[in-house]
Amino acid sequence: MKKIGPLExxxxxxxxxxxxxxxxxxxxxxxxxxxLVIESSCLKCGICTKYCxxxxxxxxxxxxxxxxxxxxxxxxxx
Numbered sequence: 001m002k003k004i005g006p007l008e009x010x011x012x013x014x015x016x017x018x019x020x021x022x023x024x025x026x027x028x029x030x031x032x033x034x035x036l037v038i039e040s041s042c043l044k045c046g047i048c049t050k051y052c053x054x055x056x057x058x059x060x061x062x063x064x065x066x067x068x069x070x071x072x073x074x075x076x077x078x
Contacts, residue, residue, distance in 0.1 A: 006044040006060055009036045013056030020048035020057050 001010045011034065020036075021029045028039035029048055036057070046059050 003060060004036060005038045005040075005042055007038060007042070007049070008058045008060050010056040011036075013054045014052075015054055015056075017053065019051045019053065023051040024048050 001008045014036070016031060016034070018031070021031065025045065025047060026039075026041050026043055028041040030037050030039075044059065049057050049059055052058075
């Protein structure tokens with residue numbers, strides 16, 4: 001998990017689907033190669049995180065809660 005400004009991004013979970021970039025109302029996210037770049041205009045609204053199907057992008061304060069949620073989801077699939 002890599003902290004980028006107000007967000008944490010897990011490049012191992014990320015499928016580079018671009019949904020976070022498309023859904024950002026400020027248009028402050030972009031991929032440069034295999035890196036996510038967040039511009040300073042980020043409002044920390046969290047909309048990008050809600051659309052991430054892999055939970056690879058999270059608001060820094062929510063990261064522990066999301067990890068637990070993903071683990072619970074994976075356990076329920078078994």
